[in-house]
Amino acid sequence: MRDFVLERPRSISEVLDTLQRHGNKAMVKSGGTDVIVWLHKSIKEPDYIVDLTAVEQLKGIVVNEDNVEVKALVTLNEVIGDDSLNRYFPALVQACKAHSDPLIRNRATVVGNVCAAVPSGDMIAPLVCYDAKVEITGPNGSRKVPVSEFITGPKRTSLGTDEIVTGIRIALPAVETSGCYLKAIRREALDIAQAAVCCTLFKGDNREFRIAFCAVSARPLRATEAEKLLNSCSNIDDEVIDQAAELAADAVDPITDVRASREYRVEMIAELTRRAISRCLERPAGEGVHK
Known part of the structure; x- marks a missing residue:
């Protein structure tokens, strides 16, 4: 880790003044759980760390x-x-x-x-x-x-x-909602997701499902085709859930890396989507973490 200067401004205006002075030589820190890792691994090498924790x-x-x-x-x-x-x-x-x-x-x-x-x-x-x-x-x-x-x-x-x-x-939602976040990991705790799915259900007259993913795309991604299927069905049975899960898997194009293969991630997206939809519909489903 290289040396850096720690700045601790006490107001938003002081933060902005500090950033204007240092430009791209500065890095902002709040909790610091990612920043500390990046510094230790020399992934980031700022000359200044701007610590926000004193800004009420x-x-x-x-x-x-x-x-x-x-x-x-x-x-x-x-x-x-x-x-x-x-x-x-x-x-x-x-x-x-x-x-x-x-x-x-x-x-x-x-x-x-x-x-x-x-x-x-x-x-x-x-x-x-x-x-x-x-x-x-x-x-x-x-x-x-x-x-x-x-x-x-x-x-x-x-x-x-x-x-x-x-x-x-x-x-704030205007109707009752339910939601579910499920992730696949390799061990009990302190592990990064190999793949994860979030499903939310807004339960108004015009019921709306939304599905998004974690760890399977470079940018945030919604399963729009799966959402369309679920939102167009008056009766969502196991067959519809299976179809939606396959559409969700088709929406992602993950990479293979040290944590999981592309094929495993695609399979897990289908399985986690299936479980998440069932959870939102208050049907029996597995635990929040899949190992």
């Missing part, structure tokens, strides 16, 4: 009249313990529980997981299913970008070097 404006979960804002320093354990997020966004809570262990979840943040933009990021698929928006602040003001557009490739985002993500905003 970036802390807390705010429930508004029609949306919830998860601010940049909110940890995964804070999400797990929040009643509103458990009520309205169960798949996001399940993804937080599936990520690492309680000690790491005390530091890791939802926003940090999204900004890392690794294909195996657990938070990404649920946030895509819930149509979450990334809130960005820079010297020219603020803007909101859907998570699906914010991530442009592996470890790449649309964030400028002089901008920060201040939070993620999710619209």
Whole structure:
């Protein structure tokens, strides 16, 4: 690990001033669970680390009249313990529980997981299913970008070097919902997903399924054909679920790497999609982690 200067601004304006001074020589840190690994492995070699943890404006979960804002320093354990997020966004809570262990979840943040933009990021698929928006602040003001557009490739985002993500905003559903996040891993804990599926169901008069994936594409991906099938069927039986699972598997084109082969990932997407749909319909299904 190379030497760097640690900056600890205490307000958003101080953060922006710091980033403008240092440009692409600076890296922003919130929980730091990804950044520390990158530094140790020399994947990233910044001259300056801008630590956000002293910025009070970036802390807390705010429930508004029609949306919830998860601010940049909110940890995964804070999400797990929040009643509103458990009520309205169960798949996001399940993804937080599936990520690492309680000690790491005390530091890791939802926003940090999204900004890392690794294909195996657990938070990404649920946030895509819930149509979450990334809130960005820079010297020219603020803007909101859907998570699906914010991530442009592996470890790449649309964030400028002089901008920060201040939070993620999710619209409160107007109808009852259910959700499920399932991941395939090799061991009991502290493992990155080989493949994962998020399925959400909005149960209004116009029932709507949404399905997204983790660890099987370079950018966030929805199973649009599978969604169309499910959303067009008045009666979803086992045959329809099987068809939707195959359509989901057809939507992905994963790579082979040290964690899993392409063929295994495709098979797991079909199986996890099948289970996730059943969970959302409140049918018996397997556990949240498949080994």
